[in-house]
Amino acid sequence: MDDKASLGKFISKRRKYLRMTQEELAGKIGVSKSAIAKWETDRGIPDRDNLANLSEALTVSIGDMHRLIRNKNFEDIDINVNITPEVISALESYGYKVIKPEREGEVS
Numbered sequence: 001m002d003d004k005a006s007l008g009k010f011i012s013k014r015r016k017y018l019r020m021t022q023e024e025l026a027g028k029i030g031v032s033k034s035a036i037a038k039w040e041t042d043r044g045i046p047d048r049d050n051l052a053n054l055s056e057a058l059t060v061s062i063g064d065m066h067r068l069i070r071n072k073n074f075e076d077i078d079i080n081v082n083i084t085p086e087v088i089s090a091l092e093s094y095g096y097k098v099i100k101p102e103r104e105g106e107v108s
Contacts, residue, residue, distance in 0.1 A: 007068045008042035014058045015040075028057040 015025050015036075022036040029036075029050060038044045039054075046054050055062045 006042050007045060007065075008040045010068055011036070011054070011058070012040040014060065018058065020057075025054075025057055029053040 015022070020028075022040070023033045026033045026036045030053065031050060035044075035046075035050075039046055045051075051065055052062055055065045
């Protein structure tokens with residue numbers, strides 16, 4: 001595979017941005033850690049159900065995920081998704097804890 005962006009690279013980069021291990025992501029989706037590793041190295045792609053669960057776990061729209069598969073490119077998809085205060089409130093009302101990931105170059 002060439003150096004172009006791929007679905008696997010996107011999954012890996014987004015997972016790391018969200019500070020998740022492959023094992024944590026696998027647990028959220030209900031697959032094995034090796035399935036995540038396989039997807040991240042472009043040795044396979046998730047099936048429809050896993051793709052939907054993956055998009056939810058990575059907080060990326062299913063449409064963006066399908067676009068990645070079709071185009072083999074994610075340059076037009078922002079890896080740094082902004083979540084509105086309304087979405088944060090809704091998540092917190094369901095018991096989720098929302099943590100803002102640190103960005104490169106930021107000092108906490």
